[in-house]
Amino acid sequence: MWQQIKDFFTFSRKDLNGIFVMLFLLMLLLLSRIFLPQLASNHQPDFSEFDRMVLAFEKAQRVALEAKEETEKAKTPEFTRPDREIAEIKLNPFAFDPNEMNEEAWLRLGLNARQVRNIQNFINSGGRFRVKEDFRRIYTISDEEFEILQPYINIAEVATPPAIAAKDDEDAEKPAPTKNSEPGHRQLIIDINTADSTDLLRVRGIGPVFARRIIRYRDVLGGFHSAGQLLEVFGLDSTRFEQISGSFAFDRASLKLIDVNSAGINDLTTHPYIDFYLAKSIVDERVKKGRLVSDADLYGIPLMHDALHQKLIPYFKFDQE
Numbered sequence: 001m002w003q004q005i006k007d008f009f010t011f012s013r014k015d016l017n018g019i020f021v022m023l024f025l026l027m028l029l030l031l032s033r034i035f036l037p038q039l040a041s042n043h044q045p046d047f048s049e050f051d052r053m054v055l056a057f058e059k060a061q062r063v064a065l066e067a068k069e070e071t072e073k074a075k076t077p078e079f080t081r082p083d084r085e086i087a088e089i090k091l092n093p094f095a096f097d098p099n100e101m102n103e104e105a106w107l108r109l110g111l112n113a114r115q116v117r118n119i120q121n122f123i124n125s126g127g128r129f130r131v132k133e134d135f136r137r138i139y140t141i142s143d144e145e146f147e148i149l150q151p152y153i154n155i156a157e158v159a160t161p162p163a164i165a166a167k168d169d170e171d172a173e174k175p176a177p178t179k180n181s182e183p184g185h186r187q188l189i190i191d192i193n194t195a196d197s198t199d200l201l202r203v204r205g206i207g208p209v210f211a212r213r214i215i216r217y218r219d220v221l222g223g224f225h226s227a228g229q230l231l232e233v234f235g236l237d238s239t240r241f242e243q244i245s246g247s248f249a250f251d252r253a254s255l256k257l258i259d260v261n262s263a264g265i266n267d268l269t270t271h272p273y274i275d276f277y278l279a280k281s282i283v284d285e286r287v288k289k290g291r292l293v294s295d296a297d298l299y300g301i302p303l304m305h306d307a308l309h310q311k312l313i314p315y316f317k318f319d320q321e
Helices: 002-008 013-042 048-075 082-090 103-109 113-124 132-136 143-152 162-169 208-221 227-232 238-247 276-289 295-300 306-315
Strands: none
Touching (some): 082 143, 208 227, 295 306
């Protein structure tokens, strides 16, 4: 019997290997039943940190976009006051005496080459800025540019040489006509767009200096279409304007016209009322519409405000094909 029991519990190597494998599998099964539930409950995916990172990234993107928009907004005029806003971008104001500035200093101030050339021509011809308002009368300096630069203008007080004072005052010596002076005298009316200096000298209140200035500015403008433009002549103030304006007729047939459908940017900027930005806007509007058929087409240009529109339209022609 003992031998039978011994034979029953005697295993070959193959049997022993099978027993060990079975025990190993049973052990794994037992361990999995103990630990798997804990692992499943303790290692649920946590996306909260990822969500926070996504929110932080989106916020950073939003802040960067807002900063970019603010930067672009600062660089781009809003066109609520287009001339003023463009001038603020263009100019780099600093304290200056216009009588002491050279070309390099004017350019550093932010003026363009055309404006600098006009100022230098005025000074080289013997002109001098005596008060701040004199700077406004440079016809290529806009009211908006003068408004920005005025606080920075410091004109040194100097004694005026007698010869220069006499030259500037020679027109003032001619008395203005009045209703009571020279009874029965018929007031002289001259077409300002065809008059020469001799004709202008016949008007009381105009001497050689103002005659030259009026003709020079008339040539630059292409002619006068209204009396108010006389106030744009350098040195001609409201008092003198009241004296002489009634002596002139303004024949628009004599105006030098600009064909807005063929003129390029350079052609348009030769007129003192048109700067580069307005000229480009006019050309862009013409390209967009194909052709400008009337002054109404110019109302769509942001830079063409009402006052400027009224001043410019008499100089434009809209030739039909």
